């Protein structure tokens with residue numbers, strides 16, 4: 001695991017990338033098209049649907065709290081206080 005592998009890509013780099021490029025178990029690179037955000041029409045993070053292109057979950061504590069609250073509501077449960 002090198003520094004380049006874990007580094008966040010800049011939006012310009014993501015936009016310039018036409019394929020997902022994730023390393024596959026057999027050493028090749030994934031050639032799928034990256035997932036695009038329907039609202040902006042731009043790729044989300046340059047990865048295809050199979051390699052993390054969709055949401056990776058809440059990024060903030062508030063976001064996580066909102067997601068948990070929504071889950072409880074959807075299931076008809078009461079959150080523990």
Ligand SMILES: [Zn+2]
Nearest residue numbers: 020030048051
């Ligand atoms: Zn991929």
